[in-house]
Amino acid sequence: MALSRRALIRSALATTAGAGIIAGGRAAYGTSPSAPRVSASGPGDVVGKITVGYQGWFACKGDGAPIDAWWHWAPNSQNAPSPTNKGIKSWPDVREYSRTYPTDFPGLGGGAPAALFSSYDQQSVDTHFAWMRDHGIDTAALQRFNPYGSEGPTRDVMAQKVRQAAEATGRKFYVMYDVSDWTSMQSQIKEDWTSKMRAHTASGAYAVQNGKPVVCIWGFGFNDNQRPFEPAPCLDVVNWFKNQGCYVIGGVPTHWRKGEGDSRPGFSDVYHAFDMLSPWMVGRIGSAAQSDEFFANVNTPDQADCDAHGIDYQPCVMPGDLQERHRAHGDFMWRQFYNMVRVGAQGIYISMFDEYNEGNQIAKTAESAAQVPAGSGIWALDEDGTSCSSDYYLRLTGDGGRMLKKEIALTATRPTPPRV
DSSP states (O other): OOOOOGGGGGGGGGGGGOOSSSSSSOTTTOOOOOOSSOOOOOOOSSSSEEEHHHHOHHHHHHHHTTSSSOOOSSSTTSSSTTTOOOOSSSOOOEEEEEEOOOOOOOOTTOOOOOOOOOOOSHHHHHHHHHHHHHTOEEEEEEOOOTTTTTTHHHHHHHHHHHHHHHHHTTTTTEEEEEEEETTTHHHOOOOOOOHGGGGGGGGBOOOETTEEEEEEEEOOSSSSOOOOOOOOHHHHHHHHHHHOOOOOEEEEEEEEEETTBBBBBOHHHHHSSSSSSOOOTTOOOSSSSHHHHHHHIHHHHHHHHHHTTTTTEOOOOOOOOTTTTOOOOGGGHHHHHHHHHTTTTTTEEEOOOOHHHHHHHOOOOOOOGSSSTTTTTTOTTTTTSSOOOTHHHHHHHHHHHHHTTTOOOOOSOOOOSOOO
16 A cells, blocks of 8 residues: 655644745735746636545445555454554544444543544535535546556545545545655556546546646655655656647645755756656645745745746645644644735635544544543544634635635635634
8 A cells, every 4th residue: 555645744843944934035925026927727627726636535344445445544354443452643533424433432532432433434525525515625636546556446435536536525636646656657547547537638627727737746856765766657647648739737745946955966857858847845844934944045035946947836725634733723824814815816725624543634623632532642623722613614714715715815814713
């Protein structure tokens, strides 16, 4: 099973961009100090929009999924999740799911059984996309890891389930390939698109930008053993998708521009071949002050580089690792929204919608100890003493999207109350 982006987080906050906050950058809302863009993209399904990363990778024994396992809920996926077999850092609020699956955790602090949802149940996906609709989230990037292994049949079905939910709720979706641990990626990613995933572009819910179906490739250029690819095969894949008529997004390392740190050197041509760049941020910052440092030292020059090359910029915004207590009842996330809007970003990528494994989810989450398994040590949303509704980070994302779209004024003051 691919470790995905989680392995990148172990080095966490060591990659902060530099000391101190420099003056300057984008002084005005949505304006650029750099040369005019070579070719700006107009509004579409990703430019000017809020996109969420959607894992859709939770399964339970007995849910009918081909993988037949507690997929991503537990490291020993053949046994039910328990205090000693725990693959998650946050506990979901499951009150709106019509079907849940009992675990071996103790009961919740409030006395209810400790049960979890399955992404394989269509009602779960429908619920998630209804939450997106209700909170102004425009587009979902469906994560697709190597589909040629044991996970492949389940992931194939998940693509259809996401398509159905997007069509029913008026949301958009696109395929986001994660190339982690995909040895034969160069040939197989083309085969998978041609034989399976391209068919979903026939849906009116499939995201389109500049008249082209959107595809994202996450992982080129990362300086780690999970993604050991050289520049030439990566550039070949990017150009192949562009020749298929696709608008291609690159999920790239944080320090792509300098080719250092988490980025391999020699990938500049690969990065600049993409239509949009979305640098990874999870584990890089954990406070509003660090967001300000990145705004000055990373995001501002990133945007200038993208402007100079006619590339759209889609930086990450994240709620923060709940278990590491980064969230500051929404102030951390709002500061990122504020900084990415004032830098002039063409779109924003939320990392992630349903990432309960990393504690970085915006989907509905346990509000208090009464909704968390007793004695589990898992923090709820009120971990810092501020009571938050389970939908708080969905509402916060909705308000961040309104600021991106200039439906509300640029403001450093969080407008979203933790409870309504």
